[in-house]
Amino acid sequence: MKKGVYICHCGSNIAGTVDVEEVSKWADDLEDVAISRDYKFMCSSLGQELIEKDIEEYGLDRVVVASCSPHMHESTFRGACQRAGLNPYFMEMANIREHCSWVHKDKEAGTEKSKALVAAALSRVGHHEPLVIQYAPVDKNTLVVGGGIAGIQAALEIANSGYHVYLVEREPSIGGHMSQLDKTFPTLDCSACILTPRMFEAGNHENITLLTYSEVENVDGYIGNFEVRIRKRARAIDEEACTGCGLCEEKCPISVVDDVFEAGLGYRKAVYRPFPQAVPKYPVIDRENCTWYQKGKCRLCEKVCPTDAIDFEQEDEILEVKVGNIIVATGYDAFDARRIPQYGYGRYPNVFTGLEFERMTNAAGPTTGKVVLRDGVNVPESVAIIHCVGSRDKKYNEYCSAVCCMYSLKFAHMVHDKLPDAKVYNFYIDIRTPAKGYEEFYHRLLEEGTIFIRGRAASISDVALTVEEEGKLIVTAEDTLIGEQRRIPVDMAILSTGLEARHDSQEVARTFSISIDKNGFFRERHPKLDPVATMTGGVFIAGAAQGPRDIPSSVAQGAAAAARVLSIIDKGEVEMEAATAEVNDLTCVGCRMCVISCPYEAIDYLEDRQKAEVNRALCKGCGTCVAACPSKSITLHHFTDQELMAQMTGAMNALFEIDGVLMPA
Amino acid sequence: MPENSYEPKIIGYLCNWCSYAGADGAGLARIEYPPNVKIIRVPCSGRVSPEMVLRTFMQGADGVMVLGCHIGDCHYGNGNHRTAKRFPVYTELMDYMGIPKERLWVQWVSASEGPIFAEVVAEFTERLRTMPPMRGKLEVG
Amino acid sequence: MKYAWYPGCSAEGNSFAYDETSRMIAEALGIEFQEIDDWNCCGATEYFSVNQLPAYALVARNLALINAEETPQVIAPCSACYINLKKTDEKMAKYEQLNTEVNVALAAGNLSYEPGAVKSRHFLDVVCNDVGYEAVKEKMTQSLAGLTLVPYYGCYMGRPEDNFDHPERPQTMDTLLKTLGADVPDYSLKTICCGGHMTQLSAEASLRILRHLLEGANQLNADAMVVGCPMCQLNLDAYQKDVNSAYKTNYQIPIVYFSQVMGLAFGMDPETLMFERGIVSSKAMLEKWLTAEPASKKRRRREKRDKNALPMPKQLES
Amino acid sequence: MTLEPNSVYEKIITELPDGEKLKSCLQCGNCTGSCPSATDMDYAPRGLFALIAAGQDEKVLRANTFWYCVSCYQCTVRCPQEIPITDIMYHLKHQAIEKGLYTTDAKDFSGTFIGMVEHFGRSFELGLAAGFHLLHHPLESVKMAPMALGMMSRGRLKLLPKRIKNMGQLRAILDKAKEIGA
Numbered sequence A: 001m002k003k004g005v006y007i008c009h010c011g012s013n014i015a016g017t018v019d020v021e022e023v024s025k026w027a028d029d030l031e032d033v034a035i036s037r038d039y040k041f042m043c044s045s046l047g048q049e050l051i052e053k054d055i056e057e058y059g060l061d062r063v064v065v066a067s068c069s070p071h072m073h074e075s076t077f078r079g080a081c082q083r084a085g086l087n088p089y090f091m092e093m094a095n096i097r098e099h100c101s102w103v104h105k106d107k108e109a110g111t112e113k114s115k116a117l118v119a120a121a122l123s124r125v126g127h128h129e130p131l132v133i134q135y136a137p138v139d140k141n142t143l144v145v146g147g148g149i150a151g152i153q154a155a156l157e158i159a160n161s162g163y164h165v166y167l168v169e170r171e172p173s174i175g176g177h178m179s180q181l182d183k184t185f186p187t188l189d190c191s192a193c194i195l196t197p198r199m200f201e202a203g204n205h206e207n208i209t210l211l212t213y214s215e216v217e218n219v220d221g222y223i224g225n226f227e228v229r230i231r232k233r234a235r236a237i238d239e240e241a242c243t244g245c246g247l248c249e250e251k252c253p254i255s256v257v258d259d260v261f262e263a264g265l266g267y268r269k270a271v272y273r274p275f276p277q278a279v280p281k282y283p284v285i286d287r288e289n290c291t292w293y294q295k296g297k298c299r300l301c302e303k304v305c306p307t308d309a310i311d312f313e314q315e316d317e318i319l320e321v322k323v324g325n326i327i328v329a330t331g332y333d334a335f336d337a338r339r340i341p342q343y344g345y346g347r348y349p350n351v352f353t354g355l356e357f358e359r360m361t362n363a364a365g366p367t368t369g370k371v372v373l374r375d376g377v378n379v380p381e382s383v384a385i386i387h388c389v390g391s392r393d394k395k396y397n398e399y400c401s402a403v404c405c406m407y408s409l410k411f412a413h414m415v416h417d418k419l420p421d422a423k424v425y426n427f428y429i430d431i432r433t434p435a436k437g438y439e440e441f442y443h444r445l446l447e448e449g450t451i452f453i454r455g456r457a458a459s460i461s462d463v464a465l466t467v468e469e470e471g472k473l474i475v476t477a478e479d480t481l482i483g484e485q486r487r488i489p490v491d492m493a494i495l496s497t498g499l500e501a502r503h504d505s506q507e508v509a510r511t512f513s514i515s516i517d518k519n520g521f522f523r524e525r526h527p528k529l530d531p532v533a534t535m536t537g538g539v540f541i542a543g544a545a546q547g548p549r550d551i552p553s554s555v556a557q558g559a560a561a562a563a564r565v566l567s568i569i570d571k572g573e574v575e576m577e578a579a580t581a582e583v584n585d586l587t588c589v590g591c592r593m594c595v596i597s598c599p600y601e602a603i604d605y606l607e608d609r610q611k612a613e614v615n616r617a618l619c620k621g622c623g624t625c626v627a628a629c630p631s632k633s634i635t636l637h638h639f640t641d642q643e644l645m646a647q648m649t650g651a652m653n654a655l656f657e658i659d660g661v662l663m664p665a
Numbered sequence B: 001m002p003e004n005s006y007e008p009k010i011i012g013y014l015c016n017w018c019s020y021a022g023a024d025g026a027g028l029a030r031i032e033y034p035p036n037v038k039i040i041r042v043p044c045s046g047r048v049s050p051e052m053v054l055r056t057f058m059q060g061a062d063g064v065m066v067l068g069c070h071i072g073d074c075h076y077g078n079g080n081h082r083t084a085k086r087f088p089v090y091t092e093l094m095d096y097m098g099i100p101k102e103r104l105w106v107q108w109v110s111a112s113e114g115p116i117f118a119e120v121v122a123e124f125t126e127r128l129r130t131m132p133p134m135r136g137k138l139e140v141g
Numbered sequence C: 001m002k003y004a005w006y007p008g009c010s011a012e013g014n015s016f017a018y019d020e021t022s023r024m025i026a027e028a029l030g031i032e033f034q035e036i037d038d039w040n041c042c043g044a045t046e047y048f049s050v051n052q053l054p055a056y057a058l059v060a061r062n063l064a065l066i067n068a069e070e071t072p073q074v075i076a077p078c079s080a081c082y083i084n085l086k087k088t089d090e091k092m093a094k095y096e097q098l099n100t101e102v103n104v105a106l107a108a109g110n111l112s113y114e115p116g117a118v119k120s121r122h123f124l125d126v127v128c129n130d131v132g133y134e135a136v137k138e139k140m141t142q143s144l145a146g147l148t149l150v151p152y153y154g155c156y157m158g159r160p161e162d163n164f165d166h167p168e169r170p171q172t173m174d175t176l177l178k179t180l181g182a183d184v185p186d187y188s189l190k191t192i193c194c195g196g197h198m199t200q201l202s203a204e205a206s207l208r209i210l211r212h213l214l215e216g217a218n219q220l221n222a223d224a225m226v227v228g229c230p231m232c233q234l235n236l237d238a239y240q241k242d243v244n245s246a247y248k249t250n251y252q253i254p255i256v257y258f259s260q261v262m263g264l265a266f267g268m269d270p271e272t273l274m275f276e277r278g279i280v281s282s283k284a285m286l287e288k289w290l291t292a293e294p295a296s297k298k299r300r301r302r303e304k305r306d307k308n309a310l311p312m313p314k315q316l317e318s
Numbered sequence D: 001m002t003l004e005p006n007s008v009y010e011k012i013i014t015e016l017p018d019g020e021k022l023k024s025c026l027q028c029g030n031c032t033g034s035c036p037s038a039t040d041m042d043y044a045p046r047g048l049f050a051l052i053a054a055g056q057d058e059k060v061l062r063a064n065t066f067w068y069c070v071s072c073y074q075c076t077v078r079c080p081q082e083i084p085i086t087d088i089m090y091h092l093k094h095q096a097i098e099k100g101l102y103t104t105d106a107k108d109f110s111g112t113f114i115g116m117v118e119h120f121g122r123s124f125e126l127g128l129a130a131g132f133h134l135l136h137h138p139l140e141s142v143k144m145a146p147m148a149l150g151m152m153s154r155g156r157l158k159l160l161p162k163r164i165k166n167m168g169q170l171r172a173i174l175d176k177a178k179e180i181g182a
């Protein structure tokens, strides 16, 4: 056997704490090693060519690359082997960056550990078998989950390329948070004006099946071949018949606070469309609040409907669809301001949240765009805008929510615009405006006369101590630039609440086999180089579901995710998992332990022969069956007992050798 | 080698999706931990059989870690349920065979728990340092 | 239910009424107090200021004097005592060195204390969470309807962390007073500190703080402020007059202990509840209560939705 | 970052449990904004922390800040970086005493209090107040008189606290603690 060893410097990333030359020299003396080299950047094209050349020149039949995590470059180096005619599975990586140079400061210890890891990989790779990669065709349909701006953008990109999309949205209409906003920073475009055409296009696209008021219940399969079960909740409206005239809504006697679209600032009926431009145009009946469903009385809507579209008997529908790729763009939840009691949201009427204020300034909102106090009549003479509510605070969310400085500036502008005499105070820690046109927007607000007080607001109270404070809300904060505690009386306070992961992001993540970060946002494959992919092939993420972000960046991610999907569809086939399990027919005793342990029901029990058999198309290669089999009759290719034990033994032997002691007998 | 400079040798079997990625995360965040652990990637913690653990001790390891995804987060749905069921039984057996069960650590570390991974390694290494080296203690093989 | 009882220094003087009525309430509720024999001062906030180890040792002596097997929990009626007992126990459990040092000191007096052996509780916590509102209700013979009682917790009941109530928005006393039938407004200053010993250092600073608290209660038309800490009581009560003269206000808000108003609801004689020990007279409050119409006759008007008004967000359920 | 040895900053970080969190102060001002005593302090907490970071130890230790701190933990429960501010205040008192750099009466107040505890094993607020004020602010204590009279007439003011039975034991414990703590 001829093995080639390649130790990467990764600039100084590895070479800084590992003596790579020493490791390379040491490896050269190991059994079967034909050539050992160290190189600045192995993943560069020159680095890869080096491997290819050596394979040809030295006739290498095994390759070990000691560099970064295989999650980073396994496919890169497998590719290099393949190009040189070597089976790609004859390559093994030793992770001496993430697991070594980056976490140990002591160069000697790092070098020794690297040797052990290289020895382990060398020992393992000798046992590798050539595996043949099988290809599976890719289903050309795509599932997009979440109809906010990110999801809409992704769906449209794919649909416009001529492929079919199922767009699943939980609410009765698509549009997401953007549909609630009034103007968008920094250009102050009217949100609805730019969003509605997109929503309309998505709703009427011949390549988009729009499933609103629906949720994905289950996902099976793998990249290229997912099977998805979707629950389409009953709207109690016959979509074929309904013309969207809105008569039912108008006549329905039940009106409830709309906590979703109106953010609690307005009301809606029991039969409703969240907003007039809703897509689709059909209303839904909210059964929790409808008198017919609750008390068996009313049916007024049915009486007034000109097309007999109300259908109280309608039931949920379950749809099973097949798709090749999935984009999850389920967005964010706004921070619940009641969690910070000292700001008095829910206690003082004139404390509002950011989303409430968006609805208030919106001409189509509950106040027809008038900025008024909670009484709906009086106009504030002074407004405090409190930044960082629920963000940049370890008790709630440590991260910066990224959009609230900008929307706080936007709010200040809106108040100046609508109430030119009102005083506006922004209480901030830092003003964060890092994108095109954003800092200029801040400068504009400085010119408009907004009063900026640098200090996180400590509390809001209604206990007046002076005549000026009477009847006001008093915001207490340190004005850190003058180093003084100040009490600022205002009529209205707006809490710029941060962006949080959806409350159910963990369940959603499980449904799609993706993972979440410590804040509950979906975890990307690589924070810099692969922000829209996930660890699960064929499942992509976009928008604020991945982390707090504004509209331009959500749109960019939606488009990026679509591009990734399109490239897979275009390729037409995907690599199948080659590392699958196989039963040894001779030794299997037919106990069926494996059958019970397989999470994918990939093992059949053949009654006639009383043996187990793995269905390779279904096997995902987890190896649970291997560990379960009492007669050691199952092999998991590429993770065989021999390979893993060789890797372990290789490491142990090297460690003892380095210690200068021989193995115990 | 003097007793006090004893460095425990640890083999860690880490599932590819959560714990291995968590260890990568510790690296990305440059969180230091003792170099004693050598990591072997397995597809799922459910792949790790008791025999593998035993053989690792037989090769002279002072400690073995089996780390997988948190229950409910398994990339394969419920492969780690098997791990959770299997190892408590096995650790009892280890004691019986003369390997103190404190030498085996089975724990859940997610992909976002780099700091926790580093903590676990540090704690386990510390624990092993208080125990004598394994080498020679094992009369099997 | 049997607990060790740590009265605290003020029980012997300033807050005699609190100590006495707490014992009455405890008896009514079936709580048995076992007063720590020969307890000493907890050091208030002062001792910790100057010398940490003796401060811990001082508190630990009290814990060590408790027979933990018989009474594994100790009740302090004073918030400062409560927090000192709790803090000492917790820090000793958390920091091995402190534990050792404190125990070395205790050994000089032939004592020892194992952290975690005795759990420190505030009397309000025990009444509300161990006895429970239901049991309190059962003991009631009269409602406090007609009285507007403003609950004031002071700073320590929910702080610094993991105490029995929320650090910014505690609810225990609110619920207790509501159970007793009183009108309990949402007092936004209920956790703002009373100033503690600041009265001794800066009259100006402390009167400003007290004025803030009194003004808040006054705006809510308080018939009384209800407290669970001798220091809060002393500051708000004894210095109310000084606040009035400094700020040209005329607050006349009695500052009473929750145990006293519980006694009223339990049908105890107001005389024995020692309301007259307050500097600010409780007479007006008591009279109002006696002449208030029974609750059943008062019809609650259902508020009609104002056509113009925007909906209010719901309060977070605690 | 290595800190100046023996500086106020270094001592907080090395001596106080969780003291290293002070490094992560954002200078957001939430502490000062929340502090009931802030207006009377020479430097309110945030400002004091900026001085500590800047190494202006003399200014820090001469400040009245921590003597005016009433230990209400308001700042601590609100600090977004979970800095144990109140504990830092205690620690600063300690450092100021150690270095003999204090200018306010507060230390003497604490001293009066402690003296009493060490004498009787118990304290009593008003005797304490009287003692303290007679010593330091005779005028103020005159102003206090009416209040004290009110208290007295309601049986709430005692002139001396009860002495505990086993004073010898308590002294032994405290002496030992001082010996180890020193």
Ligand SMILES: Cc1cc2nc3c(=O)[nH]c(=O)nc-3n(C[C@H](O)[C@H](O)[C@H](O)COP(=O)(O)OP(=O)(O)OC[C@H]3O[C@@H](n4cnc5c(N)ncnc54)[C@H](O)[C@@H]3O)c2cc1C
Residues within 6 Å of the ligand: A145, A146, A147, A148, A149, A150, A151, A168, A169, A170, A171, A174, A175, A176, A177, A178, A181, A183, A184, A185, A186, A214, A215, A216, A329, A330, A331, A332, A334, A354, A355, A358, A403, A407, A410, A497, A502, A508, A542, A543, A544, A545, A549, A550, A551, A552, A554
């Ligand atoms: C007060 C405020 C003002 C703002 N102002 C601006 C601004 O002026 N300019 C700007 O650029 N940005 C602004 N933003 C940020 C902006 O809202 C976001 O960047 C943008 O909405 C993110 O879009 P999205 O599609 O990722 O998520 P979302 O808008 O949250 O959309 C997600 C969609 O997914 C659906 N969904 C969720 N879970 C599921 C599920 N399990 N199954 C099916 N569907 C699901 C939701 O119903 C929703 O329709 C503001 C944010 C706030 C809070």
Ligand SMILES: Cc1cc2nc3c(=O)[nH]c(=O)nc-3n(C[C@H](O)[C@H](O)[C@H](O)COP(=O)(O)OP(=O)(O)OC[C@H]3O[C@@H](n4cnc5c(N)ncnc54)[C@H](O)[C@@H]3O)c2cc1C
Residues within 6 Å of the ligand: A528
């Ligand atoms: C000091 C510094 C530190 C930074 N650190 C970080 C960091 O730590 N993390 C981070 O995320 N970002 C960092 N950045 C930002 C980062 O550099 C950019 O985000 C990133 O490089 C942008 O990539 P790009 O491909 O858009 O542009 P570029 O990297 O500028 O690439 C543009 C390419 O186009 C070529 N080109 C230009 N004109 C023409 C033409 N007419 N025809 C053909 N080719 C042309 C150029 O030669 C160049 O190769 C840093 C930036 C600076 C200045």
Ligand code: SF4
Residues within 6 Å of the ligand: A008, A009, A010, A011, A013, A014, A040, A041, A042, A043, A044, A067, A068, A069, A072, A073, A097
């Ligand atoms: S192969 Fe990995 S370690 Fe080497 S240069 Fe590339 S990224 Fe760095």
Ligand code: SF4
Residues within 6 Å of the ligand: A237, A241, A242, A243, A244, A245, A246, A247, A248, A249, A282, A283, A304, A305, A306, A307, A308, A309, A310
């Ligand atoms: S259900 Fe009937 S009334 Fe309602 S919108 Fe549709 S067509 Fe109009």
Ligand code: SF4
Residues within 6 Å of the ligand: A251, A252, A253, A254, A270, A271, A285, A289, A290, A291, A292, A293, A297, A298, A299, A300, A301, A302
């Ligand atoms: S039946 Fe229900 S939805 Fe229809 S009008 Fe009556 S309350 Fe409204």
Ligand code: SF4
Residues within 6 Å of the ligand: A387, A388, A389, A391, A392, A399, A400, A401, A402, A403, A404, A405, A406, A408, A429, A430, A431, A432, A496, A498
């Ligand atoms: S964007 Fe601004 S307001 Fe929002 S969390 Fe960041 S700093 Fe605070």
Ligand code: SF4
Residues within 6 Å of the ligand: A580, A581, A597, A598, A599, A600, A601, A602, A603, A614, A618, A619, A620, A621, A622, A623, A624, A625, A626, A636
């Ligand atoms: S390796 Fe996993 S998926 Fe494949 S057959 Fe075995 S248990 Fe099933």
Ligand code: SF4
Residues within 6 Å of the ligand: A583, A584, A587, A588, A589, A590, A591, A592, A593, A594, A595, A611, A612, A628, A629, A630, A631, A632, A633, A634
């Ligand atoms: S567990 Fe092993 S022996 Fe039993 S049926 Fe499966 S392969 Fe055969």
Ligand code: SF4
Residues within 6 Å of the ligand: D024, D025, D026, D027, D028, D029, D030, D031, D032, D045, D046, D049, D078, D079, D080, D081, D082, D083, D085
């Ligand atoms: S609240 Fe905390 S982070 Fe903010 S300035 Fe004060 S100490 Fe620093």
Ligand code: SF4
Residues within 6 Å of the ligand: D031, D034, D035, D036, D037, D038, D045, D068, D069, D070, D071, D072, D073, D074, D075, D076, D085, D086, D089
């Ligand atoms: S604990 Fe001290 S510093 Fe903190 S808020 Fe209270 S008085 Fe101010």
